[in-house]
Amino acid sequence: MITLYDCATAPSPRRARILLAEKGIAHATVQVDLKTGEQLGEAYRKINPQCTVPALLTEEGVMLTSNAAITAYLEARYPLPPMLGVTPMDKAEIADWHWRIEFEGFMPIAEAFRNTSAAMLHRALPGPANYEQIPQLAERGLARLQKFLMDLEEQLHNRDFVAARQFSVADILAVVAIDFARIVKVRPDERHPNLLRWRAAMAQRPSMAL
């Protein structure tokens, strides 16, 4: 059976969780306890040598070990409803925003969090290797995050979805990033009316409660 290796409190596996729900794909879930470092233990390392969640065991019995792999696989194997666009131009716009949200939103939040949190000491990056915290990188992450919120606010002016006038992985990742920003005490506010309107609309989708 399709199995998602998940952690209910973590943003990265939430991307896969929402994607599976939006495509209506039945699956089992195994919780991996990031708080106790289960992802670095021998048992999970055999499942995913990258020591990250999510991982997805496919129907064919292959383990996919990144959101990149999971997203590409699920879209090709279960094309409907499409989450990466259908026309070349829609695919371009969705891929563009998906990439921007990852590099300009999601990563800066992770940088701000992982480079300051006491719980993340020596764990400035996910994965099997330890990296020391860099306080300046946390500061830069917070600055970039403010810029990202304004860019997303501008993009959502007169739009119901982040990209290509349709619900897509860009909306999924944007919701995950915006919600994740709380961990560094950043929330959209009165400077971001379109972002708040879009986030409220997204909350109507059952997948977003996951």
Added chain:
Amino acid sequence: MITLYDCATAPSPRRARILLAEKGIAHATVQVDLKTGEQLGEAYRKINPQCTVPALLTEEGVMLTSNAAITAYLEARYPLPPMLGVTPMDKAEIADWHWRIEFEGFMPIAEAFRNTSAAMLHRALPGPANYEQIPQLAERGLARLQKFLMDLEEQLHNRDFVAARQFSVADILAVVAIDFARIVKVRPDERHPNLLRWRAAMAQRPSMAL
């Protein structure tokens, strides 16, 4: 006519340059002089508000302003030869490695370079906003780059291509990253025999001279 906004000496537009060549897509090229900061000037800002190269003007007259957008568009609009895989599992493996090479290879090199080079003062990140250099991030980039080379060496054991037993965007980005590493004085060596074998084979493709 399809037009690539390029910079002959820069690694990011090289990704698009090679992709266009591998798909055999005729196009015009406009050079943007990154050395004099042309990408930050008013004229180019109107072409690409992100102030980055590559940008691609499509046949339909739409400007695509990131490799993410360009890659998704070209694969959908000109499907042959495929560069993102065809089967769900091949697509997964190619997307996985493409993502890993970007985050674990290409970005660490950029971090090592942009956070130390005198020419990149205040320009630790591409784009319209200035960010100060963080020397610790350069050091971390060099450490991650060494790990990436070993991971890629291991992946290329008994393989002719990075992913899914076929030439793909993963090979393109890996070549661009490995060659770009010279800028921080890192080159594959006797510790990386499979990587050297693969790079020599890649050199047989005319696109790689671009």
